[in-house]
Amino acid sequence: MFYKTIVKDHIRVPPKLFGKPVESAILEQIKHEYDGFISKDMGIFIDVASIEEFSEGKIIPGDGATYYETTFSALTFKPEMQEVICGQIKDMADFGGFITMGPIEGMIHISQTMDDFVSFSKDKVLLGKDSKKSLKIGDKCKARVIAVSYKDVTNPKFGLTMRQKGLGRLDWIPEDLGQKKDEPGQKKGEKNNKD
Template identity: 65%
Template sequence: MFYRMTIKDHIRVPPNLFGSTAEKAVLERIKSDYDGFISAKLGFAVDVLKISEIREGIIVPGDGAAYYETTFELLTFRPELQEVLLAKVRDIAEFGAFMTIGPADGMIHISQTMDDYVSFSKDKVLQGKESTRSLRVNDKCKARVVAISYKDITNPKIGLTMRQEGLGRLDWVKESKEAKAAEPKDTKPVSEAKKAKK
């Protein structure tokens, strides 16, 4: 899920940026410092939305840079357990598929790609045996987050599944909804249905 996070930090502005306005220099440094930033608390930093406050800069003896206590808003992406996300298949391997979900990548094991026996072809396609459904690179899907690990903060692991109803390649989801809508429904009132059983 995407969040707007308010951050308060001391931003170091090196002397080569002293010619710029404080706001421009601080914004440049925030973007540089938080580009690719990942943490278990914030998730994945996506962009700086706005700077709310820049306090007066201070210079620390022995360091030529100025430090500005700054309050700013970051747009972050933090996946949550059981969250359903739109994803795009980035790569397919023998053991499953790598999927892009926002600014992050997730992995879906071959057994979790569909409710079928799945085989891998050398053309990087996952094919269902009975359903004949296939999953290819660049397919757009709905997937559920089933595991998140920030053990290696530089490379967090996000586990996904598409075996549940309403998940999978987008055209599979559409077919499933249409098939469910076409099913005949018992329109008898409950009292009539009970009488019919007697």
Template identity: 60%
Template sequence: MFYKVKVKDFIRVPPHMFHLSKKDAVLQNVKATYENFISKDLGFVMNVIDVYNVTEGVIVPGDGAGFYETEFELLTFKPELNELVFGRIRDITDFGAFIDIGGVEGMVHISQSMDDFVSFSKDKVLMGKNTNRSVKVGDKCKARIIAVSYKDLNNPKIGLTMRQEGLGKLEWLSEEQSNKVANSSAKSADSKPKETKKS
């Protein structure tokens, strides 16, 4: 889920940036420190929205840089278990598919790609044996987050599934919806009482 988060921190501004306005210098250093930052508490920092309160700077002896207590707002993505996400297939390997879910990548294991026996072809396509459904690079999909791991903060893992009902390639979902509408129309036509002629 995407969040706007307000943070308060001391931001270091090196002496070579003292010629800039205080807000610009602080903003550049907040971006350098926080953009693409990953933590279990914040999730994935996507962008620095704005810098608000910047106090007067303090120079620490022996450093020469200015330290400014600053409030700023971040746009973050924190993946939640069971959250539904939309994305595009970025790559397919023999063990699954990698989906870009908005600046962050999740992985769908081959066994979780569809409710079928799935095989991998050298053309980077996952193919269902019984349904003949396929997933290839560039396909748009709907998935559910089933695992989030921050063990390695440089490379956190997001596990996804497309096997449950209502998930998968968007093309499949629109086909299923069309079939449901057609079936419900046919059922309602069958359930209408038949007119009989009176003689």
């Protein structure tokens, strides 16, 4: 899920930025330090939105930089357990696929792709034996987050499943939910008068 996060931190502005307006220099340093930063508590920092407030600068003898106590807002992304995400399959392997979820990827094991026996083809496609469903690179899907690990904070791991109704490749979902597919020539969303 995406969040607007308020952060308070001491920001070090190096002497090379002293020629800029103070707020611009602070913002540049915050972006340098926080864009892409991963925190177990706050998630992945996508972008620093704005500086809310900052104190008068302080210089520490022997350092040369100025320090500002700063409060700023940032856009963060933190996948939550059981959250449903939409993404696109970025890569396939014999053990499953990788789906982009915002700024990161989640892994979906081959056993979690569909309720069927699934095989992996040499063309990097997952095929369902009975359902004849397939998944390939570029397919848009809905998946549920079933595992979140920040054991290595620089490389968090996210496990996904598509083995529930309403999940999977986007064109599977209406059929899984018992909705009829549009007949040839029928406009999308138009009711079928034959019923």
